[in-house]
Amino acid sequence: GAVADGEFTPKAREAEARRAASACTNQRLDSLVVVAGCRDLSWAAVMADHFEREQHQTKIVGVPYSKNCNFYVPRLLSVTLGFDSARRMLSEVAGNIFTDALSSKKYWHFIRCGEDALTMEVALRTRCTFSVRKAEARSLKETVRRLEEVTERRYASGHHSGVVLLSRELIESLPEMETLRDELAAILRANSAAGLRAPGA
Numbered sequence: 173g174a175v176a177d178g179e180f181t182p183k184a185r186e187a188e189a190r191r192a193a194s195a196c197t198n199q200r201l202d203s204l205v206v207v208a209g210c211r212d213l214s215w216a217a218v219m220a221d222h223f224e225r226e227q228h229q230t231k232i233v234g235v236p237y238s239k240n241c242n243f244y245v246p247r248l249l250s251v252t253l254g255f256d257s258a259r260r261m262l263s264e265v266a267g268n269i270f271t272d273a274l275s276s277k278k279y280w281h282f283i284r285c286g287e288d289a290l291t292m293e294v295a296l297r298t299r300c301t302f303s304v305r306k307a308e309a310r311s312l313k314e315t316v317r318r319l320e321e322v323t324e325r326r327y328a329s330g331h332h333s334g335v336v337l338l339s340r341e342l343i344e345s346l347p348e349m350e351t352l353r354d355e356l357a358a359i360l361r362a363n364s365a366a367g368l369r370a371p372g373a
Contacts, residue, residue, distance in 0.1 A: 301334030
């Protein structure tokens with residue numbers, strides 16, 4: 173499971189560090205390998221610091237894991253554990269959908285990938301019709317306009333199908349989504365003030 177919420181400082185994690193040390197002692201562990209992402213590795217670093225100060229026999233080893241390749245160590249870590257597997261699997265799934273699109277010749281498929289790095293890798297391996305990444309930072313209207321242009325060009329050349337890859341964080345990054353969230357929050361506040369319950373509550 174994931175670590176508890178809160179800061180990753182020795183003082184904030186003192187109680188957790190003591191419990192972890194006790195568990196390692198009871199299990200007679202020489203080492204503890206933590207395969208995780210940024211948050212859990214931050215926790216592991218705090219534990220390792222505590223173990224070192226207390227001269228505990230257990231050594232903590234952190235292994236960076238992220239299917240989205242969203243963190244790296246320059247010159248030391250070019251790719252995280254899990255990224256290559258995710259890239260291969262998603263490329264295979266997307267490739268099967270590409271084959272279906274080519275055979276049907278009439279459907280457009282939209283595939284939501286991982287973060288930008290994974291989306292770009294799948295796009296390069298599959299040569300998709302169109303890809304939209306968070307880093308492009310375009311508005312929803314501009315993104316739709318560009319997709320419309322691609323669709324029209326393909327239609328003019330006799331191609332009535334295609335595959336579009338979307339970055340996982342695209343929707344959240346669109347400027348229009350911030351406006352939508354603000355409007356929804358305002359409606360919920362107004363309903364709360366009026367004593368109305370939200371749908372499904």
